[in-house]
Amino acid sequence: MATKQINSIQNPLIKHIVLLKEKSRERKKSGLFVIEGQRELSLALKGNYQIETLLFYPELCSENELSKLTTPQTNTIEISKDVFQKLAHRSTTEGIIAVAKSKTQAITNLTFKTKTPLILIAEAPEKPGNIGALLRTADAANVDAFIIANPKTDIYNPNIIRSSVGCVFTNQIATGTTSEIIQFLKDNTINTYCAALQASTSYTTQNFTSPTAIVVGTEATGLSDTWLAHSTQNISIPMQGEIDSMNVSVAAGILIFEAKRQRDFK
Known part of the structure; x- marks a missing residue:
């Protein structure tokens, strides 16, 4: 299902995701934010949030689990253990990290x-x-x-x-x-x-x-x-x-x- 793999924490996308996690200014400027975990992602999808990119670590997320959270149009990327550990805040997030578009709260x-x-x-x-x-x-x-x-x-x-x-x-x-x-x-x-x-x-x-x-x-x-x-x-x-x-x-x-x-x- 994945069309791309990222194995380096120095990858520009990975660096950007780290910035999105750490800096409110970056989230506001880009209109993007990070979702960690299968439950959180499923609720975001239920709330009609648009997913820009979905990264998964295959050791923790099976193809079957991934298929429930993606469509053929989802930009899905397989990541290595090092990259997942760099991005994940906790180890119980089932190998899922997503970048989503924020909504306005006017x-x-x-x-x-x-x-x-x-x-x-x-x-x-x-x-x-x-x-x-x-x-x-x-x-x-x-x-x-x-x-x-x-x-x-x-x-x-x-x-x-x-x-x-x-x-x-x-x-x-x-x-x-x-x-x-x-x-x-x-x-x-x-x-x-x-x-x-x-x-x-x-x-x-x-x-x-x-x-x-x-x-x-x-x-x-x-x-x-x-x-x-x-x-x-x-x-x-x-x-x-x-x-x-x-x-x-x-x-x-x-x-x-x-x-x-x-x-x-x-």
Whole structure:
């Protein structure tokens, strides 16, 4: 199936893939990013991502497995063990590395299949692990969109793809500034519930069955004043221990699944 082989880590394509993995600037400039692993690639294909090149290490990826991830038009390249080890972050990725075209995450591209969308919004999340966990929460709840306000890193950072276990490809994602997103919510008559301690009420007292956006901030600084000024209602999760906050993805999960519970029993 492979029409080409690459055995040297000095090959220009291999050097470019390393750059794509390591440099956000290179990903933005080229409009390309790297996918590692069969599960992640299968989810990207399900999400209609265009695959530019697929590299495989035959000792870990059989012809049968490869055939499930390719078409006759796929640019497929067999790579050596040295090349695979150079490109792979972990050894359990079944010998698959792919280069794919990124998608734009403009807020104006969002479309909703329902008149009462449920949206999860995170403002300025920094840690790839938290972003990945938020994406997994969004996928698990099947929210209508996941929006990042004032993003600190691009969504195709390999650590985000890895920590989301491919959920970055299964969610409808948008990014924008806080002001752009707030205007979008207003234009679409979507209620905004901000997770905050200030002037808040318990999340269990609110009705999330109408068009709803649940907004979470970072654990360190919380949400900006701009969000709080435009909130339909600030909500909080009552704490019963000694601390007054929890991991942002855990909090988001509690709030989003309360909204889902209400909608299931509406």
